[in-house]
Amino acid sequence: MKKNTYDELITGSLLHQSVTERLDVTATNAPIELDHELIDLILDLYDDDRDFPFQKIRKFSITEILTYLQATHRYYLTKKLPEIEQSLLHIFSRYGKTHELLAELCLFFNAYKNDLIEHIKMEEREFFPYIKKLLKATQGELSAEEISDMLAKASIAQFTDHHDSIEDELMEVSQIIKRYSEFETMPLPYSIFLNQVQIFELELRKHAIIEDHVLVPMAKELEEKLKTA
Secondary structure, eight states: OOOOOHHHHHHHHHHHHHHGGGOOOOOTTTOOOOOHHHHHHHHHHHOTTTOOOOOHTTOOOOOHHHHHHHHHHIIIIIIIHHHHHHHHHHHHHHHTTOOHHHHHHHHHHHHHHHHHHHHHHHIIIIIIHHHHHHHHHHHOOHHHHHHHHHHOOOOHHHTTTOOOHHHHHHHHHHHHHHHTTTTTTOOOHHHHHHHHHHHHHHHHHHHHIIIIIIIHHHHHHHHHHHHHO
């Protein structure tokens, strides 16, 4: 299904809203303050990631990038996933006994949600703390022995080699619904759910781009400095 201009405007508006909204979803209920230029660049990335000048974002500190990415994780766990799950529950309450598609969707989305939560927990538990330790090491806050031990136990490559494209799995939800819609008229709740899934899929892709093309190169640079010091 080809998007029309109206669909593109709505999708773009929702994505822009999500970028700023996540900065208000914090554990302390205090909004996160990030450089306005950084936010503008991220919004530009959401508009179009083709030939994007990633070096412009890399001029900001790795701490700022991590702050943004961790705010995104909180946003996914406390807002986006619950919203999508609520839509699915609404569909179940209305069509649970009449639509065969529903069982497949429920099973798939529940498994996907668990995979995404585990993916986020891994990054928060292992990947991000390792980068923070690299930063401390380059700032002289770790001893030579601590640095040697850290580099012997982990590496950026170790994390990126197992950095699954979690957003690709979400495409299957869209494909399941679209296969169904080829044979039957799609009820409005399914259309709403499909729209939520498609926007979240785009959202996850942008998140992955920032991790892969901004955070990882910056972290590798820190790692190389320590290895050659």
